[in-house]
Amino acid sequence: MIGGMAASIVFDPLLPWAVITGLAVLCLGLALYALWRGLAGWPWRTGAALALLAALMNPAIQREERKPLSDIVIAVVDRTSSQSVGDRALQAETALAALEAEVAALPGTELRVTTVLDAPGDGGSPVMAALAEAIAAEPRDRIAGAVIISDGRVHDIELAPAMPAPLHLLMTGRESDWDRRLIVKNAPAFAIIDEPVTLTLRIEDAGDVPASAAGMADLSIAIDGGEPQWYSVPVGEDLELPVTLPHGGQNILQFDVAAAEGELTTRNNSSVTAINGVRDRLRVLLVSGEPHAGERVWRNLLKSDPSVDLVHFTILRPPEKQDGVPVDELSLIAFPTRELFVEKIEEFDLIIFDRYRLRGILPQAYLENVRDYVTRGGTVLVAAGPEFGTADSLWRSPLADILPVTTTSRVLEGGFRPALTDLGQRHPVTQGLDARAPEGGWGRWFRQIEISARGAGQVVMEGLERRPLLVLAREGEGRVAVLASDHAWLWGRGYEGGGPQLELLRRLAHWMLKEPELEEETLSAEPKEQSIVVSRRTLSETPPDAVEVTLPDGTVTALALPQVSPGHYRAEMPAPQQGLYRLKQGELSTVVAVGPPSPREFEETLASAEVLEPVVEAAGGGVLRIEDGLPDLRTVGEGRTAAGRGWIGITPRGAHVTQDIRISALLPEWVWLAIASALILLAWLREGRLGGKAV
Template structure:
C-alpha cells in the first residue's frame, strides 16, 4: 500500500564554497565583536547587515518533496514440514494464518508476505529450515520496510544460526496442545557388519515425550523381524537403554525391522519404527569336499573353493579303497586315514556345504553315515552331487539312504557323446543360471546354441522332482536343483565341467556356474528363486520381484503415512519384474505381493522432523530475545491480536503481539524555491546599512 504525501523543508545551496563562507562568517563575527567592545554606535545594525549578506551568500531555499510512503511488511512464516502434519496442527495452522492475515489487513499501511517452509524431497533429512527461509525473504526487501515476523511453528527448527539479526520483532505462534505426547524408538548403536550365526548386540532405547498417560507409562511392546519374516515380540522398559542380542540368519544384506506398538493418543507412529541393514559375513565357510577318485576335474573344485579366502575347505580324495589288496603295509603309506566317524557323525553340522565329487560306494561310508547326511540336509544343510559314471552303476550313492533326498534317479545309462549344455526355459528364470550366456566366450548362435564348448559325458536320470535348469544330450537333465525341508541339494549329471576351465572348444563359464551353485546351496539372498527386494537412490525406489512363475507380480506399496497404492511392474528379463516409483516423503516403505514382504527406507526411517515432536520454544528463544519478540500458543489464542508499537518499545503482551511501523518512503519529485527573493534581500541589506549610518550620524 502506497501513500502520496507532500513534505517541506528549508535547505541551503551556498553561492560560494562552504569553507570560504565560514571564513567570512568568522571575519564578520570579529568585526562585530570589535565594534561592541569599542562601544561604537550602530554595531548591532552593522552586525545584522553582515548576517543578511552571509545569509544571501548561503542562499536558503524551500525544498518541496513529493513522497510516496511504502507499506510496512510483516512476514508470516508458516512451518509446513512433516512434523506439522500430525494431529490437529494442520487445522491450527490454517486458522492461525487466516486470522493473522485478517489482523494485518486491518492495520493501515501494512502488508503481509507469506513464506511457507516445506521439506525438500531432494534432501535426505533436512528438517525445518524456517529461519533460513525468513532470512532469504527478508534479504529481498529493504530493511527499513520490515515491521516484524510471525512464525507459525511447533518450535522444532533445525537452522537456528541461519538468522544472525533481524530489524524488527520476531514472534512465535506455537502449534500443538499441552496434552500432546509421543513415543519413539531410538537405535543408539548398530554394527554395519556381523558374522552369520554369531550373536550381534544392538543398543536401543524407547523414549516417551510430553504428557504420557499413566496407563502406558513404563513399558513398551517391541517387535523385530528379519527380511520381512515372522516377528519376535518383546516387552521393554521405556526411557532406558538396553542391549538386544540378535543372530543373522544368512550372508549378505539382512534387513532388520524394529517396531514399537502404537498406543492410543500418540502424535504419530512415524518414529515408532526403524530399519537396519546389516551385512552378514560368514566367518569361515566350512566346505567338505569328498572326491571318490582322482580325475581331471578334481582340481577344478579345489581351485574354485580355495580361491575364496573365506572358505575353509576340508578335502579328501579316496585313493585306495579298503578292499584293495596290493601288499603294501599300512604303516608305509604316507596318506592319512579318512576320519569318517568324526566328519559324518560328530561334526557334520559344522559344515555349510558337502560336495560328493564322483563318489561311489566302497564301504567307506556305511548307510548309517549316508542317512546322517540326509538328515543333515533336512535340518538345513546343503549337498552338491557332481556325478560320474559310477552314479549309474551298482556303486551309485543313489542306492544309499541319500536317495531319499536326491531329486533325480539314475537309469544306469551313461551317454558318451558330445553336447552343448543348454539353459532350460526354467533356467532362464532361475538366478543360478540366468544370464549365464553373458559369461560365454562367444555370443549365442542364431539357432540358440550357447557360445561355449561341449561336454562329452552325461549320466541319464529320470523323473526329476526338482527344478531342471540346464539340459544336456537329447535334452536330458544336466543340472537339477531342489529344496528338502530346510535344506538344499544340487545335482550335476556330468563330471565334465572341467572342460570349460581347460578351454576346450573355447571353454565356458565353469567357475561362475560352480560359484553360483555353491552360493545357492548356502542360501545367499541374491540367488533366491522367489525374492522381493527394493533399492533406493535418492528419492527413487526400484522394486524387483524375482519368481519362477509366469504370472506378473502385483506389488502393493505402503508409505510412511500408512497409505497403500498398487505398483505397476514390467518383466525386464525372464523371471524378473521391475517397478519404480518416487518416494514423496522420508520414512519406511513396505512392499508386499501377498506372499512376500520387504521394506526400504528413504532417508532415516524416523526422519529428523520426528526426533522431537513436542511443541517447544527453546530453540527460538534466542531469536525472540534478540529482537524483542514474544510468543503465543494457538491453542489459547486462535486469533492473535496485533498492535503497532514504536521501535525499542515492548513488542508483546498478554494475548497480543506488536509490529513496528517503519514510515519508509521514496521521493518521486523534488522542487526548490528561494526562501527570499534577491531584490528583497538587497532592500533589507541596504535598509539596515542606511539605518546603521543614520544611527552613527546622530
C-alpha cells in the same frame, strides 16, 4: 511533511566547500580583530560577511511530493509432518485466519504468508530458511513484523535472519499432550550370520503422561516381515536385545510399540533396521575321488576367495590298482573321516563330492550322516564324472535318497556348448549367465554323464542331446546340486574363450546357503530418496499379480510389475511419505523403510518454544500459545515492548515513494547583495557619522 508534501533546505555551493570554509575562518578572524580594536560597526560588518558567505553556499528549498507505502507483516506457517499430529493443523489454520483479519483491519498494512513443508531427505522443519527468504523478498524498511505459526520444533535455527522488526511465535499444541516413542540407539550395519549381535532399544515417554500408561509397554519384533513376537518391556530403560541373523544379505528387523491411549502420535512407535548378514567364513569340504585335470581348477577357484575356508582331500589310489596295500595306509596324511563326517560335519556350509566313488573309505553310516546333514539344512554339490554311472557311484549310496537325478550309466562324449534351459533363463542361479559369454558363445565341453531329473529336481542347464547338465533341488531343510560333467574346468582354463565357472560356482554356493537374492520366489524392495524399487522373482511362466502396497499412513495401493527379464519383474513407485511401507503379493510379503529409521520430524513431537525463544526475544517479540486464545494485533513504536498478555505488536515503518522533487532558491542573488550592502552602509555610518570608535 504536510499532506503529501515535505520540504527541506539544501545547499549547492558556488565555490568548493574548502574555499568557503577558509573564507569563513578569515571573516571570523577579522570580526575578532574589530572587536579587539573596539570598532563600533563590527556587528554590521560581520553580518555583511555572513550574508556574502550564505550567498556563496547558494541555499535552496527542496520540496518533495511523497506517496506513503504500506507496512508488511510476514506470516510463516509450519505445515511439516509434526504439524499433522493432534489438532495442530486446525489450530494453525484458525490462527492464520485470525491474523489475516487483524492485519486487514489495520490501515496501510499487508500480510505475506509463507508455507513451510518438510525439508528434502530428513531435514526436518526449515522454518528459519523460509523466514529468511520471505524477508529477502521484501524491502526491509517496509517490514513491520513477522509471526511464526508452529509447534516450535525448528531444525535450522542457525539460519535465523537479523530481524528489522518484532518477531512472534504463535505456538500450536497443548500443554496436556504426551507421547511415547521408540528409539533404536545402537544397530550395526553388518553382523555375522548365526552369531548374536546386540541392539540397544529404548522406549521413552514425554509430556503429561497419564498414570495408566506409565511403567510398561508392549514391544513387537519381526524379521523380514514375518510373524511378530510380543514382549512386555519397561519404559525409560535401555533394552539390550540379542539378535541372531537367520540368513545372509539384508535382514529387515521391524520393531513396533503398541499404541497407548491418548498418546500424541504413533508415527514414532515403529522403527525398521536393515542389517546385512555376512558369513564369517564359508567353510567348504572338497572331497576329490581321484586326481584329474579339473581337480586343481576346483581347488584354485575356492582358494582364490579369501572368505572361503577350504578343506580338500584327494583319494589317490585308482580303482583298478590291486596291490594289496591297506586303504588306511594310502594317504599322505590320515583321512580324518570320523572327525569330518560325524563330529564336525555341521560346521561345513558346503560339501563338494568331485568325481567321488565308493571305495570303502567312507562307510555307509558316514554317507547316511551326510544325507541327514542335508535334510537338516546342509548343502551338497556333486560334480560327476564317468564314475557316476558305475556300480560304485554315489547314486548307489544312501545319498541316492536326496539326489534329484537318476543315471543310465551312459557316458556321452563329443564337443558341446552348455546351454540354459527355459527354466534356467528364469532361475536366479543361472539367469543372465549367457550374457557373460565371450564372442561366439561359451567354450565347449567334451564329456557328459546321461542323467534324468526326478522328484523336485530343477534342470537349469543342458548339454549333449539336450540332456540335463545341472540339476538343483531342495531336500528337507537343505539343498542339493548335481553337475553331470567333469569338464567344467575347461571354462576355468579359458578353453575356446572359457565361461563363467567362477560366477556359476559362486551363485551355486550362495543359493545353497539360502541367500535371499538367489531365492527362486522372492519379493524385495529397495528404498531410494523419493521412491521404492520393487522386484519380484519367480520360476512361474505366468506374470505375478499386482503388489499390494500399504503406505505409512495406512493408504493401500496396487503396483503392477512389468517383466524386465525372464522370471524377473520390476517397477519403481514414488514414495511421497517417510516411514514404513508394507508390500504383499500372494503369500510373499516384505517391509521397507523410506527415510531414516526415526524421522527427524517425530523425534520430539511435543510443542516447545525452547529453540525459538532466544530468537524471538532478541527481536523484541513474544511467545503465545494458541490454546490460550488468539492474540490481538497492535501497533507500537520502534524500540517499545511488542508483546503482552493477549496481544502482539508490529512497528509501523512509515516507508514512502518520492513522486516529485522541486528545488527553488531561498533568496535571489540580488537580495543577498542588497543585505550585505545595507549592513556595510550601517557599519560605515556607525563608525563615521554616528560616533566613530566605541568607548
